[in-house]
Amino acid sequence: MMTLMGPNQVPLFPIRVFKISLSYSVFFYLFFLIFNTSFTIMGVDVGDFLKQYLGAFFGVYLSTTFKVFAVSFYLHTSIFSLVYLVFYFWKQLNPKWYVLAGIVFCIECLALFQSMVKFPQIYGEFFFFRYPGFAPFLYFLTDFVSPVLPSVCLVVIVGILLGTLVWQTYLHKNKESFFAILHVLVLGLIHIHGLYPVGIVYFILVLWQGKRYQNIHLRTYGLLLVLLLFLYLIPSVWSQISSLRYSSTRGKPPIFILSADSLRYDKIGNMVNGKTMTPNIDLFRKDAFQFHDHHTTIPRTFPSWADTLTGKYAMEHKVRDMFPSPEEKQRIGSSSFPTLQQFLKKLGYDHFAIGSFAADIFPRANFGFDAVFAPNFNARIMTVQRTAETQILVLPFLVGSWFSGGMYLEEMDGLSTWGDGERLLKRFESLVKERKNSPYSITYFSSVIHFPYTPAYPHYKQFTDPNYYGKYKYLKFVDPTDANLPNAEEISQIRSLFDSAIYAFDQEFGEMVGYLKEKELYDEAIIILTADHGEALYEDVHGQGHGEHLRGEAVTHVPFMIKFPKSYQTSSLDQNFYGITSSVDLVPTLLDYFEIPLPSEYPGKSLLAVMNEGDWKEDRFVYSETGIWFSDVGDHFFQKQRIPYPNILSLHQVVPEEDYQIMITDPIYRETIAFSKHRSIQNSKYKLIYIPTREGVKFELYDRIKDPYNKNNLYPNHPMASKMREALYQTVVRWENASLAGEYLIPSSLSDINENL
Structure with missing residues (x-):
């Protein structure tokens, strides 16, 4: 039995509790590492790849493993310290270790249940591949439990803690109660910003200083409380101050390229059970020019965006797949292949990219963005993700299910199963709030529609069959080596997941447009809606996915709408163009709008001159090519x-x-x-x-x-x-x-x- 150690230890957090927390963290970390390790990404086995990677870069693996454990240890220790505070103020100075551990475990299970209901896709591999016998429990949670219920329970628990502290402070106004409030505020600040290394150092200092907090004057505690509250407000205050630096410039409206991976043209305005999938986009297109026959040049994300933002074909700039060599990716943004962002930079524009996992292409080449709020993609990050995903008690904290967390591991932004757009919208609104109507552009790229089709609660229920219980209930696992065709019920479910993901993106789109209207930026902004490519969904023999072939309309035909500033756009123009257009037309069109001459011949065309024509006068041809083939087996x-x-x-x-x-x-x-x-x-x-x-x-x-x-x-x-x-x-x-x-x-x-x- 562990006992209190030494007269100088801090009574609010004795070393005994620290040891219990350490044992708890090590036990569960090893337990889940042994029994919950996955070597799949979106259903694809990458075990051989990781073995090669770990053999060559074992030191990197050790460092990432330590990183994940450090986060886990800090989170567990924080909860242990908060639970012990309640016991301390209730005069229970030496609770049994299993009582403390049991309460912490229950709290983390509540957070886990809330996260499972909100993001069941994150836990899909656990329930459908490794331990399918537990899948009915996930079905029960998502069918009958709202995420509000465990959230309310968690709020009650936190309320009991805070109520105890406030009451003790009111009764005694002593240093211990003030120190406890400071402790809670420090942990909250660290949690919001994900500063776990600071948190670990903080706990070490607390243990090292022991009872010396008694030497701090009450007035100093008051000043520290004010300082901490100010630190909570700094992001908002800084945003307000920073916005004073920017002002509008005549003829240079803000530009918003709002896009989603895999968004098909035929889904815009499509009705399901008498309900449109895209109510917000339907409203937007009344204000925009719509190009009805628009096609991507290559149905893979990296080369598609490279084509769109350079205005040149992949076969010319050489970024033709998702894994370009250093020599190839360096061509993007070079003097021979400048991007749209670099052209507009000369007019004083700043550029930002925001996105989830498929937006990992933006940090990997010089697209000309001043800041990229999107995950990167590399072997080191994959290792962090694979390790973190094993720790299911910690996952709710890593994906923000626990009181606005989600900043501990930036690598988690790249999870393909985390389709929540809320964090992206916060970044979008923060940038807009700061920059207002000054010259800047935001390229927003949602991945919720990209397989494995992962809309968060409640959107994954929007069009799916509530009576379907199978491995595709929450997401479409992908295995390019599997040529077996799902049965009719499974295909219907997969298509419904895709439709629900489109609805989820439409809600994101509506939030962004609504925010621009709220800030009175909508009318004079340039807003573009498009996609990098479409998606095959078992039409005829086309299979599911994109980039493998060019048959059918599904993989290259994408939406393309432009809303110009109200002062430029006139109601006399026909807002529908039916001639065929290409993703390489965007650069010539916007450069034409800003009267920037093209430095050389481009394959695309400016669409400004033909928007009132309805169609091309000549017979126009557009080009597309396939992506890299990920698998060399199958019967497709x-x-x-x-x-x-x-x-x-x-x-x-x-x-x-x-x-x-x-x-x-x-x-x-x-x-x-x-x-x-x-x-x-x-x-x-x-x-x-x-x-x-x-x-x-x-x-x-x-x-x-x-x-x-x-x-x-x-x-x-x-x-x-x-x-x-x-x-x-x-x-x-x-x-x-x-x-x-x-x-x-x-x-x-x-x-x-x-x-x-």
């Missing part, structure tokens, strides 16, 4: 059409010099990937797809209007076949400097390009 139709190369886990390399980023650096593999890509050219009615195979080049031609699922191949007998084939070859030769070997397109090699970047 597109697997049979491929020139094979190893899967992503075999291609990648962790590069320590690039902050442990995961890259494909082998030039032979990179050229093979580029050579193997499927490519398409399409106009308003037809789509031609170029498919290189080991047996030769195959072509598919589809009528987009009559055959949107691309089932009936019209090649080579249709009159448009030769014209579109020639247009495709001309486009690739022009913008990639490609050459021809028979019918094969031979991409230019990066090593052959001699430019000053």
